[in-house]
Amino acid sequence: xxxxxxxxxxxxxxxxxxxxxxxxxxxxxxxxxxxxxxxxxxxxxxxxxxxxxxxxxxxxxxxxxxxxxxxxxxxxxxxxxxxxxxxxxxxxxxxxxxxxxxxxxxxxxxxxxxxxxxxxxxxxxxxxxxxxxxxxxxxxxxxxxxxxxxxxxxxxxxxxxxxxxxxxxxxxxxxxxxxxxxxxxxxxxxxxxxxxxxxxxxxxxxxxxxxxxxxxxxxxxxxxxxxxxxxxxxxxxxxxxxxxxxxxxxxxxxxxxxxxxxxxxxxxxxxxxxxxxxxxxxxxxxxxxxxxxxxxxxxxxxxxxxxxxxxxxxxxxxxxxxxx
Amino acid sequence: xxxxxxxxxxxxxxxxxxxxxxxxxxxxxxxxxxxxxxxxxxxxxxxxxxxxxxxxxxxxxxxxxxxxxxxxxxxxxxxxxxxxxxxxxxxxxxxxxxxxxxxxxxxxxxxxxxxxxxxxxxxxxxxxxxxxxxxxxxxxxxxxxxxxxxxxxxxxxxxxxxxxxxxxxxxxxxxxxxxxxxxxxxxxxxxxxxxxxxxxxxxxxxxxxxxxxxxxxxxxxxxxxxxxxxxxxxxxxxxxxxxxxxxxxxxxxxxxxxxxxxxxxxxxxxxxxxxxxxxxxxxxxxxxxxxxxxxxxxxxxxxxxxxxxxxxxxxxxxxxxxxx
Numbered sequence: 001x002x003x004x005x006x007x008x009x010x011x012x013x014x015x016x017x018x019x020x021x022x023x024x025x026x027x028x029x030x031x032x033x034x035x036x037x038x039x040x041x042x043x044x045x046x047x048x049x050x051x052x053x054x055x056x057x058x059x060x061x062x063x064x065x066x067x068x069x070x071x072x073x074x075x076x077x078x079x080x081x082x083x084x085x086x087x088x089x090x091x092x093x094x095x096x097x098x099x100x101x102x103x104x105x106x107x108x109x110x111x112x113x114x115x116x117x118x119x120x121x122x123x124x125x126x127x128x129x130x131x132x133x134x135x136x137x138x139x140x141x142x143x144x145x146x147x148x149x150x151x152x153x154x155x156x157x158x159x160x161x162x163x164x165x166x167x168x169x170x171x172x173x174x175x176x177x178x179x180x181x182x183x184x185x186x187x188x189x190x191x192x193x194x195x196x197x198x199x200x201x202x203x204x205x206x207x208x209x210x211x212x213x214x215x216x217x218x219x220x221x222x223x224x225x226x227x228x229x230x231x232x233x234x235x236x237x238x239x240x241x242x243x244x245x246x247x248x249x250x251x252x253x254x255x256x257x258x259x260x261x262x263x264x265x266x267x268x269x270x271x272x273x274x275x276x277x278x279x280x281x282x283x284x285x286x287x288x289x290x291x292x293x294x295x296x297x298x299x300x301x302x303x304x305x306x307x308x309x310x311x312x313x314x315x316x317x318x319x320x321x322x323x324x
Numbered sequence: 325x326x327x328x329x330x331x332x333x334x335x336x337x338x339x340x341x342x343x344x345x346x347x348x349x350x351x352x353x354x355x356x357x358x359x360x361x362x363x364x365x366x367x368x369x370x371x372x373x374x375x376x377x378x379x380x381x382x383x384x385x386x387x388x389x390x391x392x393x394x395x396x397x398x399x400x401x402x403x404x405x406x407x408x409x410x411x412x413x414x415x416x417x418x419x420x421x422x423x424x425x426x427x428x429x430x431x432x433x434x435x436x437x438x439x440x441x442x443x444x445x446x447x448x449x450x451x452x453x454x455x456x457x458x459x460x461x462x463x464x465x466x467x468x469x470x471x472x473x474x475x476x477x478x479x480x481x482x483x484x485x486x487x488x489x490x491x492x493x494x495x496x497x498x499x500x501x502x503x504x505x506x507x508x509x510x511x512x513x514x515x516x517x518x519x520x521x522x523x524x525x526x527x528x529x530x531x532x533x534x535x536x537x538x539x540x541x542x543x544x545x546x547x548x549x550x551x552x553x554x555x556x557x558x559x560x561x562x563x564x565x566x567x568x569x570x571x572x573x574x575x576x577x578x579x580x581x582x583x584x585x586x587x588x589x590x591x592x593x594x595x596x597x598x599x600x601x602x603x604x605x606x607x608x609x610x611x612x613x614x615x616x617x618x619x620x621x622x623x624x625x626x627x628x629x630x631x632x633x634x635x636x637x638x639x640x641x642x643x644x645x646x647x648x
Contacts, residue, residue, distance in 0.1 A: 121361075279381060
């Protein structure tokens, strides 16, 4: 059985399959959508795995449910706790609510209102911090000491990584062969789960991570060969501001083909394109893959490309193209 | 074989099945989505059939493809022509483009830019008219005389009605029993197709039509027992301004359980709720069913309800909740 101390290198595809069995009653098998228009625009065949269509609006319910439903009764009784820019916070609240246990979360005060509202709707208890990694970790230490809940890290936790790996498991089943998969990278949880699944089941598939230029710590880490962490980057892709940690670095450094970046303007344009032609509501972080695909046509032309749409929790009153 | 002269009363479920076989290569089997939050809010189990996720962004590709691909070679060569507030125009252009024949459409100059753009992207030729039924029919007569294309009426055409019936065919297959189906009503094409399919295959399912209060000609017709047509109603639900005609009246008067209406404010609120919790991009017309469900909880509480999301072609720069 996995616990928070399991090493990334010890995770296996059996952990992903066990996670899938454990979380299946609590998550959706999200649809894979496509757009002939976006295919023409990119010269590739794009298969969008729509994790924004999860009930809680993000792929993070996979990892959160795997962690919460894998706890033994004694630990579960004390509840869970985390810090998160939003989607992990609301996903952990969702999972804890379904198990009927308490959930404490520390969120930056600048997190989108839609994400704070969702945490509270699912019964999570929010403590706010400043929008920096250092503040969030300091405030979290206080909260966890006060509550004693099991810490479920938003991405560095092996239970979470195994849970996120279930997304690519479904994507492989739902598509008839892929040449590449592109997913956004922040802390690296989705990318790590993707690497765990694909390196075992479809090692021929190239894995690209997509990152905002303005929060390109993973890009720089990948090139430097060691983790570089920024404390408080600023980008419209609010889910991607956090740095890599040891477990996600294991997957990024060993299995990722390349990391590509996009500007704020390119991210917002890609977001609007997806809303218009795919007709799904997704958040800026989820648009970074299409932005990097449009920016690097030679990488993807003629290929069958899986694209993970990671989340859809966005303030409808503050859409980025209306804020210029 | 159906033609434009077939009477509504002579349409059979075999026509719907033949339409489904004919159009299958050109349309998507759209997913059925749900939201636990919207279920709690309404007290019903809602199954949203997402026709906004068609490539052309609307259910109207079903009827348009059935009409276009059912034409014999001689007729097809002269192309097709229609008048439409938007989604039929772009769907007919899409269908004609796939068959490689010309398509002329007359659209009100006030139609959403997104819809005009889509018509042109698919190769349709647009002639603009004033935003009234009388102007649109007059301008269309000139265009058709000049081009000689086969007229495919946006909803009163039996080939179109049989095509729209394929949506409920899929909905029945995708859900495990329904108590009711709710769809928006403008000219009545979707409702007629729904009636055609359900009255044959699932006559126990109640059929509700949802209409804007500010364009409630179908509501008043239903109560009066004969067609009442307004010339130029004004509503945010731009797809629902047109009046019933003889073929759609046949289905509305014989098979619809009731017609319910919603105010402009209620429609916009329901639209925003769906964007937020179902996370799909849909146009105001598609929000009218959720608005009427929220307004008439006693009709739907405890029921399993299919809801047709008819289209997703909306100007992202002019979202109705940002225009107050």
